[in-house]
Structures are given as C-alpha cells and as structure tokens.
Amino acid sequence: MMDESEYDDILDDWFIESLKTYRDLHVYQLEFPTRVIEWTSGKTICVASYNKSTKNEILELSLPRKLFAEEKKGLCAERDFKVLHGGFSSGPVSVLKHVPGTRLIVTNDGLTSDLQVWNLGGGESDVIAKVASVQGGEGTPGGVKMAARLSPQPEVLHGCRGGDVRLTRLSTGQTLYQLASACEERLTRLHLLSDAVFLAACANGDVLTVDTRTSSPPQLAPAPDSDVWWTDASGSGLVRVSASGQAALSDPRNPAGVVSRARVAAGTPCRHPDDVTVSWAPALDDAISLSGFSSTVQIYDTSSWGSEPRDANPLFEHRGHGVCSPPSSAEAEGGAVALTGHVWHPKESRTLVSAATDASLHVWDWIDQSDGR
Incomplete structure (x- = not known):
C-alpha cells in the first residue's frame, strides 16, 4: 500500500x-462520478451522476476561459470550471446525448430502454428540466445507445440490441423508422452516416449498415475475430x-x-x-x-x-x-x-x-x- x-x-x-x-x-x-460527458457548445459540457440509490445531478459546465485564451501563456482571471445550469434526475444517468443546434439533451438510466428528454435552460432560467419521455422497446433490457440530430426536427436514434433500433421524433414521440433485424447482440455504438444511413455496432464486433430508405435487411460486416x-x-x-x-x-x-x-x-x-x-x-x-x-x-x-x-x-x-x-x-x-x-x-x-x-x-x-x- x-x-x-x-x-x-x-x-x-x-x-x-x-x-x-x-x-x-x-x-x-x-460531487459524484459521471459516465457521460457531452459537448453542448464549443466551451460548455454536460455531465451527470449515476447513483442508483439517490437523486442524480445533471450539470452544464463552462470550461475554464484560460483554455481558450488566444495567448495560452497570458494572464486570464478565470481558470476554473463554472456551473451554468443544473437539475436532478430521479434515476441514474448512464447515457446522455445533446441534440445539435438545440438546448435539448436525451438521457437513459441504463436500467430500462426508456428515454428522458431535458431542456438545458437558458435566458432567465438556470434549471435543467425534464420536458418529455420516450418509451423504449417493450420488454427490452437497459443499456441504450443513442445518436441525435436536428433534421429539421430533433430526432434520436436509439436501441439496446441490434434488432430493436428505432428513430424517434422527440417533439411527438413518433417512431419514424424501426429496424427489422433478428440480431440480438448488445449494441456498443450507433452512428449516423447520413440522413438515411446509419451504423449499428455490436459487442461481438459485428457492424450493421442500415439504409432507412429500403426495406432490405441491413448489410452485415462480421467481426474481425471472436x-x-x-x-x-x-x-x-x-x-x-x-x-x-x-x-x-x-x-x-x-x-x-x-x-x-x-x-x-x-x-x-x-x-x-x-x-x-x-x-x-x-x-x-x-x-x-x-x-x-x-x-x-x-x-x-x-x-x-x-x-x-x-x-x-x-x-x-x-x-x-x-x-x-x-x-x-x-x-x-x-x-x-x-x-x-x-x-x-x-x-x-x-x-x-x-x-x-x-x-x-x-x-x-x-x-x-x-x-x-
């Protein structure tokens, strides 16, 4: 020791x-560790804690101004992180995604496949408040992966397994696309390649390439090794x-x-x-x-x-x-x-x-x- x-x-x-x-x-x-770090602008990030037994803070922090000073070695009065906005989640926050071009974030507790939608605040309000919920797949376990976009409405691509990925419009909760696949592998990443194409990466190393414009099954790229x-x-x-x-x-x-x-x-x-x-x-x-x-x-x-x-x-x-x-x-x-x-x-x-x-x-x-x- x-x-x-x-x-x-x-x-x-x-x-x-x-x-x-x-x-x-x-x-x-x-105060508590975070599993999520998400940029909300070029100088601000969002973090949140993941305790299962207590309320969990969601914080938007500004990074030290010195980090972005034009002359790195010059004097800068502000050298610390600052809390800009904050709120509380009743459950842990294991996944968090910011919707680009908005003040919205989407979270998941890691226990179910349901999503929570939050407004980060601004103007006269410094409170991060929950504004909507999105129901996940029925009977689907936790461990959601997400990718978010503004297209032109806020949308989130989400799922736990290769066969339960869906694209949801946040303003209405409408399912815009649902993947029809027999893949039951746990997801490790979802990535939007374009407006119509996304990748779904699985824990076994397989990668599915999905084109939402066609009903054809996704293209499977097998893992390099077991x-x-x-x-x-x-x-x-x-x-x-x-x-x-x-x-x-x-x-x-x-x-x-x-x-x-x-x-x-x-x-x-x-x-x-x-x-x-x-x-x-x-x-x-x-x-x-x-x-x-x-x-x-x-x-x-x-x-x-x-x-x-x-x-x-x-x-x-x-x-x-x-x-x-x-x-x-x-x-x-x-x-x-x-x-x-x-x-x-x-x-x-x-x-x-x-x-x-x-x-x-x-x-x-x-x-x-x-x-x-």
Whole structure:
C-alpha cells in the first residue's frame, strides 16, 4: 500500500513532467462520478451522476476561459470550471446525448430502454428540466445507445440490441423508422452516416449498415475475430478495439474489409463495459483515443498501422487521473481509479475532457513531441 510520502513524490514528478507535455491542464472535482460527458457548445459540457440509490445531478459546465485564451501563456482571471445550469434526475444517468443546434439533451438510466428528454435552460432560467419521455422497446433490457440530430426536427436514434433500433421524433414521440433485424447482440455504438444511413455496432464486433430508405435487411460486416469489441466511426474510418487489445480499421462504406490492424497496449478492460471508450479525433488526422482499460487515456496514430497486426505504442498517454487521485480514493473504489469516459473537443485538435471513478474531471490540451505534428 502506498504511503502519503510516496504519493507526494509521484505527484511532484508528474507535475514537473506535465509542464512539458501539456499546453493546458485543468482539474475539477465533481460531487459524484459521471459516465457521460457531452459537448453542448464549443466551451460548455454536460455531465451527470449515476447513483442508483439517490437523486442524480445533471450539470452544464463552462470550461475554464484560460483554455481558450488566444495567448495560452497570458494572464486570464478565470481558470476554473463554472456551473451554468443544473437539475436532478430521479434515476441514474448512464447515457446522455445533446441534440445539435438545440438546448435539448436525451438521457437513459441504463436500467430500462426508456428515454428522458431535458431542456438545458437558458435566458432567465438556470434549471435543467425534464420536458418529455420516450418509451423504449417493450420488454427490452437497459443499456441504450443513442445518436441525435436536428433534421429539421430533433430526432434520436436509439436501441439496446441490434434488432430493436428505432428513430424517434422527440417533439411527438413518433417512431419514424424501426429496424427489422433478428440480431440480438448488445449494441456498443450507433452512428449516423447520413440522413438515411446509419451504423449499428455490436459487442461481438459485428457492424450493421442500415439504409432507412429500403426495406432490405441491413448489410452485415462480421467481426474481425471472436472477442468483445468497442467501435467508433467517422469520416476518417471505422475503428474496432477488442478486449484483448486487437485494433482494426475499415472504411465506413465497406465495414467488412479490414484496411489495417494493430495491437494496442490497452491492458485489461475495466469493471463496467460501458466505461470503455474508443473515439476518433474530429480535428486531428488519423488519431484515435482509448480509455476504460486502466486509469489512463491513450492516444494512437493509426497512419502507421499495416495489414499485419504489430504492437502500437501510444502517441500520448494522459495519466493524470491515476496520479492525482490520493491512495484513500483508490481504496474507496476498491482498487485503482479507472476512467469512466472521455471526449475530444469538436474543433480544438488536441483538447480532451476525461472523467474517472473518483469523480475527477480533467480538461487537457496535450503536446505531441514525436514529430511536431
């Protein structure tokens, strides 16, 4: 067991190291940990707690203004997170999606397939209030995955299994599309490719490509290997990472064809499979991030991956959650602090927000020292 002096030495060493590896690093302590981090604008995020026994806070936070200062090393009076709006959910919040272009968020408790719709407030109100509910599939277990859009009305794509995905208009609760598939695999990601096409990624690594304009069954792209997989898709490609650390890239237009592979140094998946996050960087070419296997967020450059899997080392590793958490916090969690999620900033190329089981929330802008990229 680590004593306080050992912990202080590790913290001091990491602090000195961080001066050279981060352009900015800000730490915030929530009252309860969050599994959800969602951008509501370029400078604000929404988080929520997931306790099953108490009311759960939903908060909209503004990020420190210093993070977005034109001159990073200049003086800036505001260096902390601020609570802008808040509300309470009677159940846990395990999934949360913001509807782009609106002040609406959609949540799920992880226990049922029902959805809750919230207004984030604004103007004279600082209260986040529930404005509607959407019933999920009858008899469907929890663990909903979602994707949201404004098209031109707010809509949400949601489901727990490959065979129960539906598209719902939030203003009326009307089902606009329901997937007819016999797939009963648990979903790990839903991704809207266009107005009519979406991807449904399953825990076994299979990916369904669905065209809502046709009654034809979805196209199935089988898993690269037999394992548990987590998936993300973007214009850059489709990435799948397995519980054993295998990674595979595909073209989203042809998910069945694996373009390149690698073995990532992820470690062992955490206690909760929904805490594993793999994500494409929206503003940095060929970069993906991975968390939920340990107390770190790892960033990889996929441009060097080849047709045969080789060991890939992280381009950068954010170790702050594990280092900054005192031994008492780790003991309270029954072991090492683990990541519960992370997100990239939609426009800032190397800025991310991450959260952990000790209720810590970090926003960081990292420096790539490998090639000045």
